[in-house]
Amino acid sequence: MTTQTAGRAPAALVEHQGSRLQRLARTLGTPGGAVFILVGVLLAAIVATNPNFGEPGSLIRFIGRTAPIAIAAMGQYFVIVSGEFDLSMGSVVTMQVVLSGNLIGQDEARILPVMLLMFVLGALVGLVNGLATTLLRVPSFIVTLGTMLALSGLVLYLTGGAATGNPVDTFRQIGRGGIRDVPVLEIIPYPAIILVVLAVGAVVLMRRPWGRTLVAAGDNPEATHLAGAPVWWVKTRAFMLSSLAATVAGIILVGYAGVHPSVGNGYEFTAITAVVLGGVVLGGGRGWVLSAAAGAFALELLFTLLNFVGVASTWRDSVQGVIIILAVAAAGKAWRGSLRPRRREPSPVTAPGDPRPARTPATEPATPHTPGTSAGDSGPTQPVPGSTTGEN
Amino acid sequence: MSSPVTGRRRVPITSTGIVFLVLALTLVAGAVLTAMSGRNFFSPGNISAILTGTSILGFIAIGQTLVILAGSLDLSVPYVTSLASLLAGVLMAGQTSNIVLGVVVALGVSALIGLVNGLVVALLDVHGFIASLGMGLILAGYLGTNYKGSAGSAPRDFRLIGATNIGPVPVSTLIMLGCAVLVILLLRRTRAGHHLYAVGSNREVARMSGLHTATPVVMAHVLCSLLAGMAGLLLLARLSVGSPTIGSQGGYDLMSIAAVVLGGTVLAGGKGNILGTLGGVAIFAVMDNVMGVMEVNPFLKDVVRGVVIVVAVAVYARRSAGQRPPRFQKQSLTDAALQEAR
Numbered sequence: 083m084t085t086q087t088a089g090r091a092p093a094a095l096v097e098h099q100g101s102r103l104q105r106l107a108r109t110l111g112t113p114g115g116a117v118f119i120l121v122g123v124l125l126a127a128i129v130a131t132n133p134n135f136g137e138p139g140s141l142i143r144f145i146g147r148t149a150p151i152a153i154a155a156m157g158q159y160f161v162i163v164s165g166e167f168d169l170s171m172g173s174v175v176t177m178q179v180v181l182s183g184n185l186i187g188q189d190e191a192r193i194l195p196v197m198l199l200m201f202v203l204g205a206l207v208g209l210v211n212g213l214a215t216t217l218l219r220v221p222s223f224i225v226t227l228g229t230m231l232a233l234s235g236l237v238l239y240l241t242g243g244a245a246t247g248n249p250v251d252t253f254r255q256i257g258r259g260g261i262r263d264v265p266v267l268e269i270i271p272y273p274a275i276i277l278v279v280l281a282v283g284a285v286v287l288m289r290r291p292w293g294r295t296l297v298a299a300g301d302n303p304e305a306t307h308l309a310g311a312p313v314w315w316v317k318t319r320a321f322m323l324s325s326l327a328a329t330v331a332g333i334i335l336v337g338y339a340g341v342h343p344s345v346g347n348g349y350e351f352t353a354i355t356a357v358v359l360g361g362v363v364l365g366g367g368r369g370w371v372l373s374a375a376a377g378a379f380a381l382e383l384l385f386t387l388l389n390f391v392g393v394a395s396t397w398r399d400s401v402q403g404v405i406i407i408l409a410v411a412a413a414g415k416a417w418r419g420s421l422r423p424r425r426r427e428p429s430p431v432t433a434p435g436d437p438r439p440a441r442t443p444a445t446e447p448a449t450p451h452t453p454g455t456s457a458g459d460s461g462p463t464q465p466v467p468g469s470t471t472g473e474n
Numbered sequence: 475m476s477s478p479v480t481g482r483r484r485v486p487i488t489s490t491g492i493v494f495l496v497l498a499l500t501l502v503a504g505a506v507l508t509a510m511s512g513r514n515f516f517s518p519g520n521i522s523a524i525l526t527g528t529s530i531l532g533f534i535a536i537g538q539t540l541v542i543l544a545g546s547l548d549l550s551v552p553y554v555t556s557l558a559s560l561l562a563g564v565l566m567a568g569q570t571s572n573i574v575l576g577v578v579v580a581l582g583v584s585a586l587i588g589l590v591n592g593l594v595v596a597l598l599d600v601h602g603f604i605a606s607l608g609m610g611l612i613l614a615g616y617l618g619t620n621y622k623g624s625a626g627s628a629p630r631d632f633r634l635i636g637a638t639n640i641g642p643v644p645v646s647t648l649i650m651l652g653c654a655v656l657v658i659l660l661l662r663r664t665r666a667g668h669h670l671y672a673v674g675s676n677r678e679v680a681r682m683s684g685l686h687t688a689t690p691v692v693m694a695h696v697l698c699s700l701l702a703g704m705a706g707l708l709l710l711a712r713l714s715v716g717s718p719t720i721g722s723q724g725g726y727d728l729m730s731i732a733a734v735v736l737g738g739t740v741l742a743g744g745k746g747n748i749l750g751t752l753g754g755v756a757i758f759a760v761m762d763n764v765m766g767v768m769e770v771n772p773f774l775k776d777v778v779r780g781v782v783i784v785v786a787v788a789v790y791a792r793r794s795a796g797q798r799p800p801r802f803q804k805q806s807l808t809d810a811a812l813q814e815a816r
Binding site: 167169214218219220221223224225227228229230231232233234235236238239351354355358364365394396397398399400401402403404405406407410411414415 | 594598599600601603604605607608609610611612613614615616618619728731732735741742771773774775776777779780781783784787788791
C-alpha cells in the first residue's frame with residue numbers, strides 16, 4: 083500500500099503542477115479564491131458609483147471599520163474548519179464590551195489588568211465550549227447555544243439590561259484611533275494594524291502542524307484520531323481561538339460603538355455568513371483562513387454598495403440571505419466539480435486510505451469494505467466516534 | 475437534577491424514557507419549589523398556564539423535529555411565524571367572514587416558504603443551516619421593510635381559539651397535541667415517515683436503496699414551515715394583532731432546536747421521535763413556570779436554560795455512546811483496513 087501511494091503521489095497533487103500563474107488561476111477558480119474576485123468586483127462597483135471611496139484614505143478607514151468582523155470571521159473559521167459551530171461568539175463580544183465598561187471606568191491604570199482578565203475569560207469560555215463538545219460529546223451547536231444563552235443572560239442580569247459605564251478614552255483609542263500623519267493614507271487605524279497582524283498569525287498557524295491537524299480533524303476526525311492526533315485538544319484550542327477572536331473584536335467595538343449590551347447581537351451569524359461566503363465548507367475540512375476574512379470584506383462591501391445605490395437599509399438582511407444561499411450553492415457545485423478530474427486519471431489506484439476522500443465526512447459512504455470477522459472485539463483501541471460532535 | 479439519570483446508565487431505557495424521567499423530576503422539583511413559595515403547583519390555573527406555555531413552542535418544535543430527523547435544520551421559523559401572524563391579521567381586519575381567507579393565505583405562504591427551503595436543501599445541496607438562515611434573513615428584510623409595527627386585527631371569533639379552555643386544558647394545546655398525533659402517525663405508519671428516517675440517518679444508503687432522497691427532505695421542510703405558520707396564527711389569536719418581531723423576540727429558532735435535542739433527537743438526524751420533543755417542550759414550560767412563580771430575574775432564566783440544555787444533552791450523549799450494542803456500531807473504513815492488516 084505504501085509503495086502504491088508513493089508511486090502515485092507526484093501525479094496526484096494537481097495543486098503543485100503548472101506554472102505559478104496557472105496555479106493562481108486554478109486557485110481563483112475554487113470558492114476560496116473566487117471570494118477575492120468578488121471583493122475586487124464589489125470594490126470596482128462601489129468606486130464606479132462613488133469615486134471618493136477609492137481614495138487611499140477612505141479605503142484604509144473602511145478596512146479599519148471592517149476589522150472587527152473580519153477578525154471574528156477568522157476566529158469562527160478555526161471552529162468551522164474543524165467541523166463545529168460557535169454560536170456563543172456574539173455573547174462573548176457583548177460580555178467583553180460590558181466588562182470593559184464596568185471594570186475599566188475612568189482609570190487608565192486598570193486598562194492592562196482588565197484586558198488581561200478579558201483575554202483569560204475569553205479563553206475560559208472557549209475552553210468550556212471545546213471540552214463540552216469534545217469530551218462530553220454534546221453537539222457543538224447545542225453547547226455554544228447553551229453558552230450563548232447563559233453568557234448573555236448573565237451579562238444582562240449583571241447590567242440590568244441597560245448601558246453602563248464608559249471606559250477611559252485611551253482604551254477606546256484602540257478601536258477608533260490610529261497612527262496619524264502617514265504620507266498617502268493620512269491615518270492608519272489601529273484596527274487595521276491588528277487585523278493584519280492577526281491575519282499573518284492565522285496564516286502561519288494554519289501552516290504549522292496544529293493547523294494541518296485541525297483541517298484533518300474537520301475532514302475526518304476518526305482517521306485523524308487513529309493517526310495519533312489528540313483531536314479533542316486540537317478542537318478545544320480552535321474554540322479557544324474563536325472566543326479570543328471575539329474578545330479582540332469586542333475590544334475594537336468598544337472604541338466604535340461604545341458600551342451597550344446589544345453591541346454583539348447577531349455577531350455569530352454574521353461571522354458564519356462571512357466564513358461561508360469565503361468558500362469554507364460547513365462540516366469542516368475545506369477552506370482557507372484568509373478567504374474567511376475576505377468573506378467579511380465582501381459582505382461589508384456589499385452593504386456599502388447597497389448604501390450608495392440607495393437601497394433601504396431594511397433590505398440589507400434580504401440581500402445577505404440571497405447572497406449566502408447562492409454562494410453556498412455555487413461553492414458546493416465548484417468543490418464537487420474540482421474533484422471530478424481526479425477520478426478520471428489513467429491509473430486510479432485509490433487505496434481505502436486515500437488521504438483526500440471524494441466526499442465530505444458527513445456522508446460516510448457504505449463502501450463494500452466489509453470486515454473480515456465480526457466486529458465484536460474492537461479491542462482497547464476503540465476509536466472515539468467523532469461523528470457525535472455535530473456535523474450538522 | 476440529572477444525577478439520578480446517570481446512575482441508571484446500565485438499565486435498558488429508551489431516550490424518550492429518560493426525557494420523561496427528567497420531566498417528572500422537573501415536575502417534582504417544581505412542585506416543591508412552588509410549595510416553598512406558598513403556592514399550589516397543581517392548581518387548575520397553574521396547570522393551564524403551563525399547558526398554554528407549551529403550545530406555541532410545541533408547534534414549532536414538532537416541525538423542527540421533522541426537519542432535524544431528515545438531517546437538516548430550520549432557522550427561518552421565527553420569521554415564518556411573524557409573517558403568518560401579520561398576513562392573517564391584515565387579511566382578517568377584524569371581520570369574522572375573512573377568517574378562512576386569512577388562515578388559508580397565511581398557511582399557504584408558510585408552506586410555500588417551506589417548499590423553497592426544502593428545494594434549496596435537497597436539490598441545490600445547500601446545508602440546511604445556511605439555506606434556512608438565508609431564508610430567515612430574506613424574510614427579516616421583507617418584514618422590516620414593509621411593516622413598521624403591529625398590524626391587522628383578529629376578529630373576536632378567532633380570538634376565542636386562544637382564550638378558550640376545556641377544563642384546565644386550553645384549546646390551543648389540544649390543537650397542538652392533535653398535530654403531534656398526526657405527525658406521529660405520519661412517522662410511524664406511513665411510507666413517507668419511514669423514508670424520512672432513512673434519509674436522515676444515511677442519505678447515501680437511502681439513495682442506493684432506491685429512495686427519492688429529495689422528497690422526504692422537502693416534505694419535512696414544508697410541514698415545519700406550516701406548523702410555524704400555525705404558531706403564528708395562534709399568536710395572532712392571543713395578541714389579536716400581527717407583529718413583525720413576535721417570532722424573533724421568542725427566539726423560537728434556537729429554542730425549538732434546543733427543545734428537540736433536549737427531547738433526545740440526534741441533531742445529525744435519523745434518530746428521535748415526537749414524544750421526546752413534547753417532553754422537551756414540557757420541561758422548558760415547567761422550568762419557565764417555576765421560575766416565574768419564584769420571581770427569578772428574567773435574565774437569569776436564560777442562564778438556567780442554557781445550563782440545563784448543555785447538561786441534559788451531555789447526559790444523553792454519554793449514555794448513547796456507552797450503550798449501543800456492538801453489532802450496530804458502524805465499523806469504520808480505517809478500522810477494517812487495520813484488521814485486515816493484522
